[in-house]
Each structure stands twice: as C-alpha cells, then as structure tokens.
Amino acid sequence: MAQVKNRLTPFFENITFDREDNELILNFGPQHPSAHGQLRLMLHLQQEQIVKAHPDVGYLHRGMEKMAENMIYNEFMPTTDRMDYIASSSNNYGFALAVEKLIDVEVPRRAKVIRMMLLEINRLMSHLFWLATTALDIGAMTVFLYAFREREYLMDIIEGYCGARLTHAAIRIGGVPLDIQDSFITQLRTFLDKLPANIKDYEDLLDTNRIWLMRMEEVGTISTEMALSWGCTGPMLRASGVQWDIRKEEPYELYDEIEFNVPYSDKGDNFARYRVYMEEMRETAKILYQTIDMYEETVKNGQTELMAHAPKYISAPKLDIMTQNYSLMQHFVLVTQGMRPPVGEVYIATESPKGELGFFINSQGGPYPYRLKLRAPSFWHTGILTDLLPGHYIPDVVSIIGTTNIVFGEVDR
C-alpha cells in the first residue's frame, strides 16, 4: 500500500504558536519535591530565564485564625504547633507570650529558662532541617544525611521532655507543664560538645564546593530596601544587611541576661543566607550552654515553680488541684469555660527560627479571642518570590526557594 506522504512529517511541526514572543508558562508545583510543601509557582519563561513569577499559595489553608476565634485560649495551643511544624515550640511560645502580656502575668524563672532551652533547641532543629533539605535540593546528599542525624538526636531529647517529636505543645500559657527530665542536660551537653565538629563537617563539605558556590553565590540577591519593603525578617533580613534580632532588640524571657552575637551579612544572596544560618547555629549553641548554667542556678536557689500564680487565668499546680477544693473549682471553670482575659489588644512579636512570628489578639473579655491574627514570617518570604525570581534561571528557583526557608504550614495557616 502506498504510504501517505503527510504521515511522515513529525507531528510537532504542525503546531503553530499563537504568541510571537516565545514566552512559555511553566507550572511549578504544588507537588514539586523542592517546593518545600504546597507551593505552586507559575513561571513565565523566556528560554530558561524567568521573566515573571506568580506564587500561588493556599493549598494547606486550614483557617487557623477562624479556628482560634472559636476555641478557648488553651485549646488553641496544639493548633499553633501546626503552623511552623519544623520548630513547633516557637509557635507555642509566641502564642503563650501574647496571652501572658494580655493577662499580665509573670512567668517563674525556672519556666523561663526551660522555655529558652526549648526555643533554642527548636531553632537548631529548624536550621539543621533547613540545611539538610536545601543541600539535598542542590544535590548534596551527604549533608542531608549528616544534618538529619544530628536533628534526630535533638528530637530524641525533645521527645524525652514532652513525648512528641514534631508537634510538641510543650509550652503552656503561664509557664511550662513539666520540669526537664534527668537525662536532659547530660544529653544536651553531649550534643552541644559534638556540634562544632559537626558544623565544621557541613562547612567542609559545602564552603569550598564548586557546585554549591555556583548555585549559591550571586544568586537570589535581596537588597536591603527590598527586604524591608517585603517585610522580611529573621535570617532573610539579616543576610540583607540589617542586624535586627528581636531577641536582642526587644528581649523577651531572659535573653537580656545572655551573651550572644547576631550574625549578619550585607551580600543578600543565597550564600549570605547560608552563612547566616550556619553562624546562628553556633550562636544558638552558645545560648544553650548559658541556659544550662542558668538552669543549674535555679536548682541551687530552689526556684522550683513552673507555672505562674494567677488563679483567675491559670490553673493551680496539680498537687493543689488534687488536695484543695478551691483550686479544683478554679481548674474546673478554667477547663470547661476557659480563661477570660481583659478587654484589650496586644501584638507580640518573637524571633522564631524563620523570622518575626507575631500574634495579634483582640480580646473582648470573653473566653474566645474576638480576633486573632497570625503574623507568620514565611508568608512574606513566599511573596518576595514575585520580585526575586524574575531574571533568574530555572535551576536558581530551587536554590532560592531553599534559602528562603518557607514552611507551608505557616504560609497558609
């Protein structure tokens, strides 16, 4: 049979392009492994170069602000775990601190020290996780395995404290529920003693690695103006030349008694952010050593209280509840009806591993917050991709998303 001549022409040659400019729209995500969760990016490409980027978020939206408006304050605490689930104690803490400012209670010293320990362990966990996943995105598998090994050790310590590895709910409004376990300090010391060598291992693998440098240096440069205008905070802002750390500038807990530096860089590129993260891990280790000393001091001074004494808002210790009638009544009312903070408004920002984590609470004197706004740093660190990505190439997208360190539990809330 005679062949039909047309059949031989390749199929794609029959396609005509409507657009003259050769612009291709690439849909990136929401299931891309390097999108760190549910990020969808619509990238307008000119060859391999991005001319326009449109981040699309909301795939993990759970309506946390709405949930908060219909929960009593203590009930909302485990929900905050699900924001930045890489470092969940920092969310617990941000919420607890905001409510404590609202009801004006002072947390006992030992509880403050334990909280700081938890916060800094969470920061280390978050930074190690960041390093592991970013390195993996770039292709450095070894660093991923090393960093996860260390993170696992920290998660074991946390698990020994509160029983959970990721969603800790380890901080209560008014203090902490438990004293640290016996092995906590020994384990932490063992870990911290090894940490400098571990960080050096990562740096040996990465700092002079040609591939790492090519993917990181001069890529994703954020100027100071851009960082300020986009509301960047945390390492994103510090890598862009602003030495601003809320722990230092507006100290909460006992951070004003602690000596630590705020590492920053004025380069603003991916590599600067990487350096800031690495230096912050070292600073965090310094802080943790000091909190161990502070803890041992509270033991020496016999400061054993873990929860603030404010019977209107916070339940009495378990021993009192079990032995004293009035404490039991208070506890019953606080659990069934919830605390009723005074009428007023508060916005409290804390330095979470990702940046400024703010809780805005408007209370109308009822057991439910009238309005609760969660200011999550990752939300704007995702938004900045709109302005940051154009001009870069497709492989840069992966490394830029990596160094922005966004977590979608927090972006979508």
Add this chain to the structure above:
Amino acid sequence: MRAYTPKDDVQAKSYYTDRYYVAPQVPKQEVETDEVFAADLAALKAKFEVKESFIQVGQMVVYINANDIYGVLEFLRDELTYTQLSEMSAIDWLAKDNTFEIFYQMLSMTKRKRLRIKFFINKGEAVDSVESLFRCADWSEREMFDMFGIEANNHPFMKRILLPYDWQGNPLLKTYPLEGDEFAAWYEVDKIYGKEARDVIGPEIRDTARVDRYDSERFARLGFEVPKGTEITGNEEPNKQDYQEEGGVFLVKKFTKDASKIIDDPQR
C-alpha cells in the same frame, strides 16, 4: 420559648456568663508617658487628624481617618523611620455597628518601637492600597480581601490568595458558618463532575475507618472473599486458603492445628 440566636454573629459563644461579671480592661497609658511616642504623635498631629491615641502593652495605638492612610504611612516611613509594615488586617464589627476596623502594625528599627495605625470603614467601603509604599501589603491586602471581602483601591492584583478564586463567602466574617454549608460540602463534586453528579456520587464520607461488609466493590472480606460486585447475603462460605501448597516443601513439615499440641496452661 426557644432562645434567640443572633444571625449576624454565628460564632461560638460561651455557654455560661455571670450576669454581674464586668470584664476588666487592659490598662491604657497616656502617650505623653513615653517620650519617643509623644514626639511621633506630635509630628503626626501636625499633618493629619488624629482621632484617638494611647499606649497599650508598650505599643502606641493611633486612630486616624480612613482617607489619610496612604499619607500617614508614607509620613511614618519617610519621616519617622517606621520602615516596616509588620502586619495589617481587619476586625469585623458588623454585628455591632456595621463597620470594619482596619489595623496596620508598624515597626521602627532605629527607635525599637512598634505602633498600630487604625481606622474604621463602613461595610462595602474600600481602603486605599499601600502596596506602592510597602510591597508586603500586596499580599496582606489580598488576604484581607479574601477573608473579609474588603477591597483595596489601586491594588495591582485584587484576587483571593488563600482560598480558590471561585470560593463564595469570606471566612473571617462573623456571619460565616462554622460548619460547611451546602456549597462547601459539594464543592469538589460540583467543580469536577457538575451538579447533576451529586446523586451518583453521594455525600462525602467523613469516617475514614468505615467498613461496609455488604460492599464487595470496595472492601476485601478476608476469609470470605467473593468476586467483585457480588451481592452479599451474609451466608457466604468461608474461603479456606492453604498457606502452604499440597505436598509440602522439602524439610518443612506442614502445620495442622488438629495435629499440634496446644498449651493453654498459663502457669506452665
């Protein structure tokens, strides 16, 4: 008589309130008690109308006119070093007096001070976008539009951000139902298959552990396996399945329950 439930606020209510309970206030201080804030407020008052101002929990709160917002934020950013807009959103007061309260949380890094600019707008009114002053307002205003339906004038891309574009209703309004309504319940079915498929597909099953022993399409019946689609009467013969082929394997003795000795003495 049935208790009246307000329709303009369907949120959770405390089931018990003491009639004589008067909620205390978070104390407010005069702005004059803080030098930095007093100077900022004086500078602000010279150019704009300030309706009310006080300090609460260490932060200054300033009420202004809705029309002034762009000018005020520009003045704060350029003259008073409040270079960062940390957060902005709205509070729903529709049930009380048909207004929204909009707040802008500002931060000055050089003064280490935070202040909150606030104003009221009526329902249906729009706010002026401050996106050209602070790029982060691009996303905040979109979120506010998404959650409250408040539009921002001169915004470059006024679309929903967290919810899908075709979503109905604004979740953070106090009138928004706490449980999904009909639209939400059938959202995926309507969108993918069309409304007429509702009867075919049926309502969503929320019980993840559900097992239907009469459904041979979707559930395996261990020990009582039947071909897919068989009508199940309940009198099915058990499916005896040998774990070991007839004739046995070299050196492996076939296990039979009857032939084996069962030790049931726990104290053995």
